[in-house]
Amino acid sequence: MQAINLAEKLATFGECWQPRTVGQFNGHDLMVVKVKGEFVWHKHDETDDFFFVLEGKVTIQMREGNVALGPGEIFVVPKGVEHCPFAEEEAHLLLIEPQGTPNTGNKATAEPRRVI
């Protein structure tokens, strides 16, 4: 049992939009991810989507309006709500999702689960 240092985990990879699982909590994966540019519009019908900005700025685009996030800010996209994250410059996030949740909302296009 040891601490999970998020900066150390983030330093081990460079690719954007490829979440790494760094721990587990109540059936959820704790993940770090680097993002830059625009992701894809998607939704999760069965789960809320937790975003916590560790570094940089991220905009969660939604059909009803956008939410801008900076370091130390959290946003939870309610289940069923279409969204598309966007970052003009590289940003780093903590994500929490139930294990097995496809990051694109679609198992066919989702990134694989990568544990580090």
Add this chain to the structure above:
Amino acid sequence: MQAINLAEKLATFGECWQPRTVGQFNGHDLMVVKVKGEFVWHKHDETDDFFFVLEGKVTIQMREGNVALGPGEIFVVPKGVEHCPFAEEEAHLLLIEPQGTPNTGNKATAEPRRVI
């Protein structure tokens, strides 16, 4: 729908060991808390216990050994494991627990749910 700024939430209160609920996620409360000194030894039989240090240093004491945490570090106490958080100086944490989880592991001694 708006961002949850943890520093702004933490600035609204001063008491230690009194978590404030700042959001919800998949049946869990997202909480911020200020801590200083030693809490009580306790465990949660049905839920893991998520600690993320935002500021300061916290030691999660357990019967099998301690885990020291600084800013940007996470530790998940597995369900059923006795633990007692300790902070020599004031520290600030993000906690995530299923709604209704008593912070002391005991409804009779738990802090009430305070939403801000």
